[in-house]
Amino acid sequence: MIRFMDNIQLIFLSPSFNEVVGDVLRQRLKSSGHLNVVTKPEDLDKVKQLFTKGNKVLAIDPLFCNWTVPNMLISKITNLKAICLMTRSADWVDASFTRELGIPLTNTRDFYxxxxxxxxxxxxxxxxxxxxxxxxxxxxxxxxxxxxxxxxxxxxxxxxxxxxxxxxxxxxxxxxxxxxxxxxxxxxxxxxxxxxxxxxxxxxxxxxxxxxxxxxxxxxxxxxxxxxxxxxxxxxxxxxxxxxxxxxxxxxxxxxxxxxxxxxxxxxxxxxxxxxxxxxPALAWVTDRAMKLQAESWVESVVQATKGNFPNRVN
The missing domain is CATH 3.40.50.720 (NAD(P)-binding Rossmann-like Domain)
Known part of the structure; x- marks a missing residue:
């Protein structure tokens, strides 16, 4: 399949990225774009990788941003080609707003x-x-x-x-x-x-x-x-x-x-x-197998987004 975009930035915001995304999945990401990982939670406005030039796919873990991604922040990210959520739940990002901007929003499914x-x-x-x-x-x-x-x-x-x-x-x-x-x-x-x-x-x-x-x-x-x-x-x-x-x-x-x-x-x-x-506590989905499947689904969503495919699109 032809690549959707060359030189695309894959921006992962996740405190647990190093624990859940293993070497094989990282290599798959690196073969699909330029991988940028931020593991220390901070205000999204301060994540400089979001505001660089070039096309971007944003992959975000809700624990990085306390389950909130403001519309104002999304509107300021230039050339944002997709937002890929780590979770099945997608109600912590405004689906209607992203749809109006033409930004596909995807989630992870079936791992839990x-x-x-x-x-x-x-x-x-x-x-x-x-x-x-x-x-x-x-x-x-x-x-x-x-x-x-x-x-x-x-x-x-x-x-x-x-x-x-x-x-x-x-x-x-x-x-x-x-x-x-x-x-x-x-x-x-x-x-x-x-x-x-x-x-x-x-x-x-x-x-x-x-x-x-x-x-x-x-x-x-x-x-x-x-x-x-x-x-x-x-x-x-x-x-x-x-x-x-x-x-x-x-x-x-x-x-x-x-x-x-x-x-x-x-x-x-x-x-x-x-x-x-x-x-x-909210631990129903937290098993070794479920977390492995979730990471695989998340990475696959990002890789597919670089090709213009959004099988788990929710908006």
Whole structure:
């Protein structure tokens, strides 16, 4: 394939570049353009490599810029041919603004499916065995108070049958659970399709896995969430709407929901929340394999951008 541009600058802004991008990937980058790496986070306005002459592809890690790339900064970078994000999430860069400027915006995809689904299953086991309550007690051995439940034979309800939803379904089926699902787009004949109302009312464990666009709500408010049974567990791996989140916390605190699991940036002690609440750090995707796949996807996005190809374009 013919190169899109000669003498293009590949500007990587990432504190972890040296850890995640190995020699083979670096050589691939060097064969595609002039590689410039900045690992020390600083104000983007002070990154002099962004304001040199010549064509540029910007590859950026959100930890370099605290998940924010101002539109004003983007508008000041001349000859910017693409912005390649290290993450799947792309809402920390203004997609509409970059589209108006004619700058392709790409993300990384598919690297996290196994890692996130396993993390979700781990949260399910922890909540089923009331590990947050055990931890808050100082790990006391109290048989009556900390009696858990077994998941075999239970019904799992999956909201969304995308890649993560399908993988969780496979894992739950392998554990001897009955799998039912609701999905607005993707369907899978191997599992039982039900309405969202029925899923919430009849599932012992619920996994929302359907990622909505900004401003939409994952779950349809308190009216339907009230359908969740007192012995149900809900595991959130997509960061549901804050109103739904607060409602679920109240339900657990009032003993109207068996357990609720989710991630939050920075993590927290279990004793921040009342009841059987698993509130962990945002580490679902952080495994050796997932990080390797992410680096490969990121580098491939940059290499393809130098050729005028943008398979993971989000704008």
């Amino acid at each position: 499916v196994e890692a996130v689904s396993e993390w979700a299953i781990m949260m399910m086991f922890c909540l089923a065995r009331r590990i947050p309550l055990v931890a808050k007690s100082g790990w006391q051995q109290r048989y009556g108070k900390f009696q858990g439940v077994e998941v075999m034979g239970k019904t799992v309800g999956i909201i969304g049958m995308g890649q993560i939803g399908q993988r969780i379904a496979q894992q739950c089926q392998g554990l001897g659970m009955k799998v039912q699902y609701w999905s607005p787009h993707t369907h899978n004949d191997r599992y039982w399709y039900v309405s969202l109302n029925k899923l919430l009312a009849t599932s012992d464990v619920v996994f929302p896995t359907y990622r909505l666009s900004a401003g939409e709500r994952m779950l349809p408010g308190e009216t339907k969430l009230n359908r969740l049974g007192r012995k149900a567990i809900l595991i959130d791996v997509v960061r549901i709407d804050n109103k739904d989140h607060e409602f679920l916390l109240r339900q657990v605190a009032k003993d109207k929901l068996f357990g609720y699991g989710f991630e939050e940036d920075g993590g927290n002690h279990f004793d921040k929340y009342k009841g059987n609440v698993w509130a962990g």
